Amino acid sequence: MVGKIAGAQITSGNGMPGQPVNILLRGINTINRGTSPMILLDGIQLGTTDLNSIDLNTIDRVEVVQGAAAATIYGAQGANGVIQLFTKKGKNGQLTIDVSSSVIRSEYLNIGGLKKANMHGFVTNANNEVVGGSGKPLTLDPTYGSYSENVIWNSTDPTVQINKPYDKNLQYYDHFSMFFQPSTNHQHSVAIAGGTAKSDFSMSLSHAQQETNFKNLGGIGRTNFTSNIGAELAKGLKLRSITQLIYTKNTINDATGRSIIYSVFNSRPFANYDFKDTDGNYPVYFGDAVGVNGANPNFVNQYTSSLINKVDVVQNLSLNYQFPKFVELDAKYGINYQHQENIYTYLNQTGNKNAVDQQYFYSNYGTDGSGELDNYTYNTTFQNFLASAYFKTDFQKDFGLSLPIRTSTQVSFDWRDRYYKEYITYGLGLPTYTPFNASQTPTNRIASDYKIPFVTYGYLVNQRVDYGEVAGISGGFRTDYSSAFGAASTPFTFPRGDGYVRLSAFDFWKDSKIASTVEEFKLRAAYGEAGIQPNQFDRYVTLNTKTIGTSNSFYFPLSQSNPGLNVEVSKELEIGTDIGLSLAKGTPWFNDLSINASYWKRSTDNAIYNIDAAPSTGVGTLKDNAFSLASRGFQFSLNASIFKNSDFSWNFTTNFGKQTSEITAVRGGAEVVITSAAGSTGYVLRAGEKIGQLYGFYAIHSLDEKLPDGTFAIAEANRGNYEVASNGWVVNKTTKAPYFSTKQFAFGDPNPKFNMSFINDFSWKGIVNFNFQVDWVYGSHLYNQTKEWMYRDGIHSDYQVPITINGQTGAWSAFYRGVYAEVSRNGTKNYFYEDASFARLRNLSVAVDLVKAFGIKGFRKLQLVMTGRNLTTITKYTGMDPEISSGANASAWDRGTDHNTMPNLRSYQVGLNIGF
């Protein structure tokens, strides 16, 4: 979907298989619930199954309803917009069998050329060997697999340069080629479809296997069965059953890949992680010399594993009755069930000499290296019932009146019931033999036995009136009840309305010359409000419980619920136009152009957030309707047939979206400073500013530069100590350390100024199809936390880049280390806040139909498809991938951090589609 929906920002923030995309359809409307839209599958909410579990080959079409003005119709949870998927149906009289198979080769992107320095600046002896505190060369202890001494790196000494090769006792290992690797993946599917006048069916079975691009980290296999069966039971009465059965087996040992990548990137490159001790075990921690944040991924994969089995069931039933006249009744019921079992195994590590010596163990609930077996079971049952009655009239047809009026009255009731259950057990202390199971662990606990029931229901009344093709208007309201407010709650009611005028349908237009070029011209407007409910228990005050030894105890949660919490209210106004053009009638060029453009504006009051309480109250944070948000945007799409004749066609689409969201008020007025879910990076939420700005310390580019608060960064009297270094940053001439402010400031909005995509489709006689898509994201920023961490221990290759300070040119350690360490070590600093605008060749595909090309008999289709994804990217960003987002998925504010995340993949796919 990336790039295909005008106005939407859809990004793939993590290249690990199975990671969800970030979807922002229209504005940031809530902080509490993120930006994820509601997903409907054939009109019924997908309440638990992930969008990326659906086999998109079974989807006939996708419709996106962006704003609250429209989405209110679909339910109380529709404030972030709605993505509707419609499953393929069988067609009357045509039995088709489609078999397709493809193989995909993927490799990780490293657009910015991230690498480790292959030089160092450690203290060496006369023989150029790196020495430790004892003065002796560092050696890897063959028994324990560790360096017992630290390197001596006078990192802030203004004379130290990073210019010594790893060619003596320490050798350079390319950790990227050691651990990152291409993957080969497969997809196969069989589909059969057909139908008669009164019934249709479509069934499909598919399997996709995707490995990670990290050595021995596992992969995901997914099997989907989809069926869509429809029957007309009686005249006007249709029954349809749509089923999705999905089985996913996930063995990825680090779902986001972030911790294992962090451990690699923060290891100095002389660590030979392929080293095994005499027992054949991988050491885990090679000593402080390698970097205190480094660890051996080979150890992780030797001793820990993950197995997730997940079954999803989506069953939708719909019954529709159309009276001969006026009334249509429609009832839909869907059940979406998900069962997931995660088994995490941490083998007993007490036999690993290095781990025992270094006391470096991996555990989850455990407290030592004796191993553990964790079993997480999750069950979610989501039911959605939706009943609608439509009363439609056509004054001309039904009543014989001359007025071209059509009316439609909709009354709908919907009900959603979600029941979530988790049960987590763990056993501590694994035997050293195999096989074993949880019954052989001496300490067992139930870590969690937790249930969340949730019910919401409401009804919608909407009245639509159309006057011919000329104009239309609709208005209505939606009322919702929610169990988050308990039985005594009063419902929330929100109005909506829309209208349009089609100027091109008026006679004056039709008669004018312009009508031959501008065939369609429509103006439209919509207004809607939607309620975003608190989470089920946000209003219930409880105590936490904890087993202490053998007793049950209570304690206070740090985050307190608030019984006074209210619903968040989001309001939207949209105006837009739809235009259809034919620029050169009678020629093959530039016909069927359509332009859709919309401007929208929305606001949210009472957005819920955990606000700090004074610590002396003993309360950590309190949920409160603390924020007001506002956003606005403009979106535009152009679809055009650039050229079309009997042999050749060229279609072009461009989508453009620009949006911005800000905080208009914060209760109490205090700025809220928050750390990214990815760790380390700071953000600020402050009234009057864009939401989710990076927040930290300022380095400057000129001696008389002022800080954002209007004060001079460096007092005039002290400027003599500083100069602008050859790389443009102000540095202290003596220490060679960069200047950083002692106060923190916002860096700006990391969200893109606009995003745009260009899609071209070429077809020649239906034999050869060629298409490509370019995505352009402009004005986005990323905080390169990955780089900042690699500055800590002199690991990043920037350290080798010579700069001139005070007339001396060299790869000055003191500068680079200073960037990391001055004022606040690993503090958020504008030095690492980078322009992450990019243009990406998202997709390039060539398909050749051999049946048509060579007239092969016996097949309906024999298509060979070659697809490349993410083939080239143009960006100034210096990290691996400007599309990375390491923060919480679909977060309202945590949208601008690159912190040790798997980049997206460049992939080459070859597929064969066979149709009978």
Place this chain on the structure above:
Amino acid sequence: MKKIKITALSVLLMGSMMMSCKDQLDIQNPNQPTPASAATESGVVGLAQGAIYINGFTSSGDKYYDGVVGAFYNGVIGFHEMMGDVVAAEAANTYMNNLSAPNSVTLDDGTVVPNPNSPSQQITLLRNVNVNAQQGGNPGFHEWALMYGLNNAANSVLEVVEKTTFSGDAATKKNTIKAWAYLWKGYAYSRIGSIYYAGLINNASSSTNGNYLAKEKIIDESNANYDKAAALSGAITNTADYSTIMGALIPSYFQTGKGAVPTTAQFIKNLNTLKARNIIVNTPVASMTAAQWNQILTLTNAGVGASDPVFAGNTNTAGDIFSPLNYSVAARSVGANASGGTYKISERLIQDFNTGDKRLANNFNQFAVWVGNSDRGNAFNTRWGIKDGGNGLAGVMVYTNRTAGMAELYMLGSYEENELMKAEAKLYTGDIAGAATSINTVRTYQGAGLAALASTDLATVKEELRKERRVALAFRGLSFYDARRWGVLDSGRKNAVVISKDGKTINTKASITYGYLDYWDVPDNELAYNPAAAGSAPIKNPKQ
């Protein structure tokens, strides 16, 4: 057929469901009890145990918890032990490395090595980072938050206990729980008043006020709470019910060795030791009055004895409160060599052991010099690593034992602390021989294996007392208080062992100028959400 279906559908649509739906909205949280659940006999005991230990001392009491920094006994106490030059850290989380970077170190050859951090003075740093925007990055936040979490827990217990109906001897049960709550309130105020320049007195749960009071008033409040605990405890006659309740409040697996359930008399002895601490740690030794020394003597003579239980915490495999591998500062100093763990052993601690002290031999091993990041301070390179569980010398104390159930974590006072406060009081009230005897008693108690100190020379015994407090009470959160009251923060330390930044030179005559802030300003996270009301005491230490 057709007709029936339509009718069914119509009925469905006509909204008769609306009525039945409303009941479905009545969803309570099925997972956790409400606060009302605590107002039962077992409930209030559960609250008095869980809230005190969990909210007061673990990560669950710190909204800005950082695992590298740690919680209370392995984090906040670590700040004290770093500033007391017992350990140091390289990790920069919450600026913990900067806390123990002295202003300057003068090496044996006269080279002056200034604090390499920016800013280059600990005081300046603490002031720079005491802004709300730093959140948990402000080191001054954590002790404040945890101790007020502890105070709130105790306040809640005191409120709930009044609403609870007890079986049997209700008065004894209630008073036991109240004495317990006042003990912890006293401790919370003691910690606040001993490190912050001003504090708040809060006696109602989940609320606060803006009347900041000077640290002396907070210490007074600590003593007042200790006195309440003592009065309640002293009035209890039904020792069986007292023991049952106290035995239920202290986690069962803590109740071994020094962690045993105290009798009411032993409970009061603990309070006396803590009251003596309140005086001694908050008064510079130079300005202690004879009356104060005599008060210390009185309190310590009625304080914890050699065989009394002392509220020692312990670990279990599941790490319910304290985890075996990281329950204390000492436990978090364990490593394969001198690089230790998060904490590194200070050469200045090691040099304070007398030659032949078995406590050194039992607890520390010497390695090649470990050289830390030179830009994080010049004073923390070391040759010493702490040994988990000791080197096996019989009868000699160990600082840390990371086997589950073997930890002995001094959460409050201890016999050694009591006896050394007594020694100091004797020393300053003219009983030098008595002071030496108390020092010897502690050394014997810990298995030091040193020849008895027989000197009656004031300077000699004073120095031995200094060293003994450093050694015997190391890792117990008292070293910073000692450095402060002995004037070490300002006048520094001579003849210090300091390893040069290249690891080549072991200086033994180095001078260290610490220059650390003695009492911290009120953390800004508090002030941002609870500004000082008119008439408040100064919330900022005037020391520059």
